[in-house]
Amino acid sequence: MFPYIPATEESKKKMLEDVGLNSVEDLFKDISHKVRLKGELNIPKHKSELEVSSYIKKLGKMNETTEDYTCFLGCGAYDHYIPSVVDAVISRSEYYTAYTPYQAEIAQGTLQTIFEFQSMMAGLTGMDVCNASVYDGSTAVYEAAYVAVASNRRKEVLISKSVHPEYRKVLKASLGAANIKYIEIEIKEGTTDLDDLKEKLTKDVSAVIVQSPNFFGLIEEVEEVVKESHENKSLVVMSTDPISLGLLKTPGEMGVDIAIGEAQALGIPLSFGGPYLGFITTTKALLRKVPGRLVGMTKDVDGKRGFVLTLQTREQHIRREKSISNICTNQALNATAATVYLSLMGKEGMKEVAKQNYDKAHYAHEQLISTGMFEDSWEKPFFKEFTLKYKGNLKALKEKLEENKILGGFHPKEDYQALENHLIIAVTEKRSKEEVDQLCTIVKEVE
Amino acid sequence: MYEKVIYEISSKGKKGYMLPPQDVPQYEVPEKYLRKTDNHLPEVSEREVMSHFVNISSKNYHIDKGFYPLGSCTMKYNPKINEAMARLDGLANIHPYQDEKMVQGALRLMYELQGSLGEITGMDAFTLQPAAGAHGEKTGLMLMHQYHRGRNDLKRDKIIVPDSSHGTNPASAAMTGFKIIEVPSNERGGVDIEALKNVVGDDTAGLMLTNPSTLGLFEENITEIAGIIHGAGGLLYYDGANMNAIMGYARPGDMGFDIIHLNLHKTFTTPHGGGGPGAGPVGVKEFLKEFLPVPMIDKKDETYTLRYDMENSIGKVKSFYGNFGMLIRAYTYILTMGSDGLKHVSEMAVLNANYLKENLKEYYQLPYDILCKHEFVLSGKSMKKKYGVSTMDIAKRLIDYGYHPPSVYFPLIVEEAIMIEPTETESKETLDEFIKVMITIAKEAAENPDLLHEAPHHSPVRRLDDSGAARNPILKWQDIE
Ligand SMILES: Cc1ncc(COP(=O)(O)O)c(C=O)c1O
Secondary structure, three states: OOOOOOOOHHHHHHHHHHOOOOOHHHHHOOOOHHHEOOOOOOOOEOOOHHHHHHHHHHHHHOEOOOOOOEEOOOOOOOOOOOOHHHHHHHOOHHHHOOOOOOOHHHEHHHHHHHHHHHHHHHHHHOOOEEOOOEOOHHHHHHHHHHHHHHHHOOOEEEEEOOOOHHHHHHHHHHHHHHOOEEEEEOEEOOEEOHHHHHHHOOOOEEEEEEEOOOOOOEOOOHHHHHHHHHHOOOEEEEEEOHHHHHOEOOOOOOOOOEEEEEOOOOOOOOHHHOOOOEEEEEOHHHHHHOOOOOEEEEEEOOOOEEEEEOOHHHOHHHHHHHOOOOOOOOOHHHHHHHHHHHHHHHHHHHHHHHHHHHHHHHHHHHHHHHOOOEEEOOOOOEOOEEEEEEOOOHHHHHHHHHHOOEEOOEOHHHOOHHHOOEEEEEOOOOOOHHHHHHHHHHHHHOO | OOOOOHHHHOOOOOOOOOOOOOOOOOOOOOHHHEOOOOOOOOOOOHHHHHHHHHHHHOOEOOOOOOOOOEOOOOOOOOOHHHHHHHOOHHHHOOOOOOOHHHEHHHHHHHHHHHHHHHHHHOOOEEEOOOOOHHHHHHHHHHHHHHHHHHOOOOOOOEEEEEOOOOOHHHHHHHHOOOEEEEEOEOOOOOEOHHHHHHHOOOOEEEEEEOOOOOOOOOOOOHHHHHHHHHHOOOEEEEEEOOHHHOOOOEOHHHHOOOEEEEOOOOOOOOOOOOOOOOOOOEEEOHHHHHHOOOOEEEEEOOEEEEEOOOOOOOOOOOOOOOOHHHHHHHHHHHHHHHHHHHHHHHHHHHHHHHHHHHHHOOOOEOOOOOOOOOOEEEEOHHHHHHHOOOHHHHHHHHHHOOOOOOEEOOOOOOOOEEEEOOOOOOOHHHHHHHHHHHHHHHHHHHHOHHHHHOOOOOOOOOOEOHHHHHHOOOOOHHHOO
16 A cells, blocks of 8 residues: 555564564554554545645745746855756765665775765865764854864854854854853954954963855955964864865965865755755864764775774764764765765866856956945955945845846845845856846846 | 776866856956965766766665665665655755745745644654754753753753663763763663662753664653653653654653654655765754744744744754755655554554564574564674674674674663664565574574674675774875875
């Protein structure tokens, strides 16, 4: 009756006999009647594949998508191009229907992919060690904070207000329960206020967390942050967009201790916010504090190269409450997607895609300013995203853009009250000059 | 067999991509912001990339290939319709910051999924934000913390976990700032009630319990345990990673649990992906609803909204709204199976487990010889003693016979543990073949232990040097270059 269950009436009968039971009901006789469910679950009965797929498709059709709209929305979730090979690889059963590679001899596909992921992400960020992923950019922030606290045993974490507001909320909630003090650093002109940082850098500060390019798209003066923090023996955590690293100075080059971030941009669909891909890369000094899985290269008994999960004594299944983190299931398939993406793009492709993002964003910025309807929120260097102040009625602009099938940018006033009438606009390599020009034409049409 | 790392097929100038021509002017990047170092990425053509990943994929064992009886990990078949639904344009290509009115279908799907999970578990409200089981645990513990803090009950800093619990339970509790108290199991695999009574007190924040436990046994004294914990002012947390044993028969909400998480990547057939992504929704009883993370998904008339104005919320546990792609797959599955199908799932998962248990207990030790639920634990202890064959050797020998080994050395309280979970998606024929092989291996252990010591013999690689890997960690290609 149910296509996923191969039992027949006859096999069921034989098996029940074999285990010495009379009925299926008897299989549950250890559950006391006090806690037994009386009656049926109040959800609809089973449905055929045809019925289910028409219903889910109907739900899908109720959404407007980035196939129908031109997307200038970013803020931690980006409309980048995904080469077809990415889905061709991760749709293979060998990858998506495998479990965590606990039996290395028959999990070399997953293990080697993760090893290559670690290699590529370490290369891209300029760091020594990369883990096999955490849930997303936001949880990578607290994992990094715990790494810092575990390494220097200080009990305060500073985070810049230019870090993604959702990441800050996740960090705050996590540290609040764990009795680690959460303190924000003010921003000045859209980037971390270095004076405020200096003031707050006490001997209790375990880590300073910044994001570059930051939530507004601006490139931060990370080297200054590193200098100040290291003088105070605090660690520096930098959240970054891996696409930007094809072009911009890396966390490694700037002396950052822990580089983290959201790698959705590397071949993972928008999917309404998840599943995405968090990464953590560190210096060698912090190797034994890295959360989650690490894959190492080794040899088998015949001397043949192979890969295994290694340094597992950091992990929850061995160390329980003394482990570095609780992470178990992570984002391995998305790490596979990112590995395929990075393999396709390669050395030159990552440079080229980063430069295209940079150029297109700068072109859009220039053109929008020249409509006369926007002014720069701050005149500072930015990467693929920038923030502008709109001079007209923002609601009217949004409506007009929507009528023309454009998702026009993010209005950050919920989290930044001072930014009434500002828009954060993202321009990826997917946006053509024509689309940018059309955006500007429509802007000019709004009263 | 293909032996290469992608860097070994790389050569300068090869490309696996082509971007549209740059149609805007070039803009100068200030020199001081420019990257100066090599990015260490390979240079490979598209065809080579595809073939590289296909070739290494063939070294993976996976559920679409064969039997995968990993206890606690619940490897059941991942229906293909789930994959197709998650890839629909209308669901895959929406941005989390689009206006609510543009994403009504997505919000409705999440709202309906919450409702179904509530009914299946007997809980009053759900958040879909947590990205995995352990993340759900952390969320649940943050809820506990917030609840006690809200009542100004500040000395509750201890979480009790049974010694049979999954490692994530104590790890999540420690990460959330709690101290951990372990209680032993009794001779029937349940929580030792006397020991529990001795450790509860006015510093107990709560108890984390898996039921059925990681031994696959239903906790006989569950109502008594709930009474003890609630009586002391603590909360009861349900690790619902493995709900597949009791669906339609019992609900944690009716057993006295206050907070639970589910692993959609186990019970609800979203694939494991070689280690993720998953989804770990958290359900609570009405009195804890106000503490759930924001946003909540609400429905008014026929409109769905994201609600942020929750004064007592713990805040956020993940950016955006959860692993939406996984939620689509799980909801597709729930719709397909329905109330009758989910109940049937539990029946067959339990029958299959008991069938294996009864047929294997003669050949391997069975520490708890009682009715089990979806899984059971054997011990290789006597085999080790008699023939020097470890559980790891048995596991590796199974690989030679074409099976993925069961979970081994977990739970920690059973010596040389072998934890088997067949799931409902396997037939009697498959189980019979597996039994035959397990019996053969038991005989081999007695007659030719070296055959097992040296297993596997027929896998892409043979036993790997774990200690060498840890002693001299090579964690990226650049480390040997
Ligand atoms: C009983 C139990 N609890 C918790 C977990 C943790 O879930 P996850 O791996 O999704 O974090 C698992 C699975 O690994 C489990 O089997």
